[in-house]
Amino acid sequence: MALSSGSSTDHDSREKITIQNVSRSYESVQALADVSFSVAEGEFCCVVGPSGCGKTTLLRAIAGLDDPDGGSILVGGDPVTGPGLDRGMVFQEYALFPWRTVRGNIRFGLDRPACDCPDCEARVRELIDLVGLEGFEDAYPKALSGGMKQRVGIARALAVDPEILLMDEPFGSVDTRTRDRLHAELLDIWTQTGQTVVFVTHDIDEAVTLADRVIVVDADPGTVQSTFSIDLARPRERTARDFVGHVARIRTELGRPDDTSH
Numbered sequence: 001m002a003l004s005s006g007s008s009t010d011h012d013s014r015e016k017i018t019i020q021n022v023s024r025s026y027e028s029v030q031a032l033a034d035v036s037f038s039v040a041e042g043e044f045c046c047v048v049g050p051s052g053c054g055k056t057t058l059l060r061a062i063a064g065l066d067d068p069d070g071g072s073i074l075v076g077g078d079p080v081t082g083p084g085l086d087r088g089m090v091f092q093e094y095a096l097f098p099w100r101t102v103r104g105n106i107r108f109g110l111d112r113p114a115c116d117c118p119d120c121e122a123r124v125r126e127l128i129d130l131v132g133l134e135g136f137e138d139a140y141p142k143a144l145s146g147g148m149k150q151r152v153g154i155a156r157a158l159a160v161d162p163e164i165l166l167m168d169e170p171f172g173s174v175d176t177r178t179r180d181r182l183h184a185e186l187l188d189i190w191t192q193t194g195q196t197v198v199f200v201t202h203d204i205d206e207a208v209t210l211a212d213r214v215i216v217v218d219a220d221p222g223t224v225q226s227t228f229s230i231d232l233a234r235p236r237e238r239t240a241r242d243f244v245g246h247v248a249r250i251r252t253e254l255g256r257p258d259d260t261s262h
């Protein structure tokens with residue numbers, strides 16, 4: 001993947017994440033090539049692109065789970081040198097601990113020594129309420145539906161109140177109806193928390209449903225393709241009518257037919 005938001009990558013105070021000339025290769029495969037863009041504080045940014053264009057590699061690098069070969073990633077102006085409590089990650093395949101209950105999975109982040117949560121049990125209860133899993137506290141992941149598992153994944157990522165939420169195709173494994181519901185719930189949570197979100201998807205419709213700003217990348221890792229971002233500046237509270245107009249506008253900008261009727 002090679003992309004540029006078209007804006008300066010010099011750090012300014014509104015920038016929460018600054019990605020500067022980041023590259024990453026796996027043996028002969030170049031997954032990221034000279035990637036530069038930034039994400040503003042409190043922004044919901046979707047990175048959309050086809051399978052294999054380097055989206056997961058990028059997200060893992062921001063999370064500090066993987067080291068780029070070159071370039072730098074700054075969070076709040078500080079270089080990322082490894083995982084941190086300021087970043088929560090939600091994985092496509094949930095990555096829940098099968099031997100832990102819903103409560104135990106959500107509590108995971110709070111059990112770390114670096115966590116200074118004054119009342120962890122109260123925090124877990126708050127998160128269970130937030131993601132609507134009341135009554136399932138003692139259930140194990142194998143007894144949950146895909147949508148419920150991902151609610152646990154989101155709650156676990158939010159447990160330590162991270163400044164940044166990194167989401168890697170989190171709703172790729174749930175049915176369309178559940179996905180629509182989870183979109184609404186996620187936007188609701190984001191409205192409450194005001195976190196900076198980087199949400200990776202291969203689905204442009206999902207991206208325009210959720211994002212303040214969409215960064216579109218194309219196939220062929222390591223080459224610059226038709227990559228652009230769109231500033232949507234949408235209001236946080238949006239009516240269904242606004243939404244249809246919003247999708248139509250984005251489709252026009254992307255040069256795609258207006259098929260927002262379904």
Ligand SMILES: Nc1ncnc2c1ncn2[C@@H]1O[C@H](COP(=O)(O)OP(=O)(O)OP(=O)(O)O)[C@@H](O)[C@H]1O
Nearest residue numbers: 026029031050051052053054055056057058202221
């Ligand atoms: N650990 C690895 N070892 C070797 N190659 C890898 C590794 N991780 C990723 N790659 C390769 O790097 C490229 C980018 O992979 P990445 O998973 O970041 O893409 P992606 O856009 O997230 O794809 P998807 O949408 O399918 O998850 C791919 O060609 C992939 O095969």
